[in-house]
Amino acid sequence: MNDWIPSLAALSVSLLASALAAAPYADAVIDYTPGTTAVAGYQTPDRALGEPSRVTPFGPVDSAVTPFNPPWPSSQLVSVGAGGSLTLHLGERVRDDASHLYGVDFSIFGNNGFRVVDYSVPESSWTTDGELFNFDPPGSSKVWVSENNKDYFQLVPPPGTMVAVDGLFPTDGQGSFQQPTDPRLGPSALSGRTLAGIRSAYNGSAGGAGFDLGWAQALDGTPVKLDDGIEYVRIDVLQGKVEIDGVAVVPEPAWLALFAIGGLALRSLRKRA
DSSP states (O other): OOTHHHHHHHHHHHHHHHHHHSOSBEEEEEEEEOOTTOOTTOOOGGGGSSSOOSEEEETTEEEEOBTTBOOOSTTTOEEEETTOEEEEEEEEEEOOOTTSGGGOOEEEEOOOOEEESOTTSOGGGOOEEEEEOTTSOOOEEEEEEESSSSSEEEEOOOTTOOOOTTSSSOOOTTSBTTSOOOTTOOHHHHTTOOHHHHHHHHTTBOOOEEEOGGGEEOTTSOBOOOTTOEEEEEEEEEESEEEEOEEEEOOOHHHHHHHHHHHHHHHHHHHHO
C-alpha cells in the first residue's frame, strides 16, 4: 500500500528540478540600446536578468523593497532612454493562458514608488495618495513579444487598462513575482493606504506591470493569436526613460499542481521514515 509514493516523489522531484532550472525570469540580454535619455551609470543591461529585487542597499545595510522604498542603485537597474530599447530572452516560455490570474501572462518590474503624504509621521503610519513619484515619472514605451526573435508583435493594452512599464504597480519584495496584481486597481483604490493596506490590495503579489499575450497585434493593428507562446520581450522607449529591474513569467497551473503533488509525496515519505 502506498508503494506509488516513492516513485511519485522521485518523478515530482525530477520534474521540479527541471522547472527550477528553467527560471521564470529573463535569463539573457539579446540587445540593448541605451537611448538619449538613459541615466549615466545605469547602462548595464544584465541588471534586468534574474529575480527582481527583494532588498535594496540603504547605507551600510540592505532594506526591504516596498512600494515606498523601490530598488535604486545601478547594481539593480538598467535605464532605457528615448530611442532606446532592451530585448530580453526569458528562461521559461510565456503562454497566453486564460486561467492566469487577471489574464496576465508576465510582469515587468521597474523602480517607481508611491508618493508618501507625510514623511514626518512614523514609517508604519505612512500613507500614499495613490500617485507615483513625481520626480521620476515613467517614460512612454511600447512592449513587443516574439517566439523566435524575428517576428515581433506589440502588446496593446485595451482602453482603460492602466499598464505602463516602470509605472503601476511599485514592487513589494515581500510578495510573489509570479502572482499578478489586479490591473483594475488605480490611484483612487490605493489612496490613503499604509504599506499594510497596499499589501492587502496586492493580495500576495509583488506588483509590477502585467501584460497579456492576448493583446498582441501585428503592425497593421490586426490581432495576433500566439498559440505557441513567446520567449522574447522587447521594450522600446519613445519619450523620457524607464528603469528595469526584471521580468517575471506567470507559471502554468499544471506546474502549480505539480509543486503541490511533489510536496504531498515528500511529506508522506518523511512520515514513512
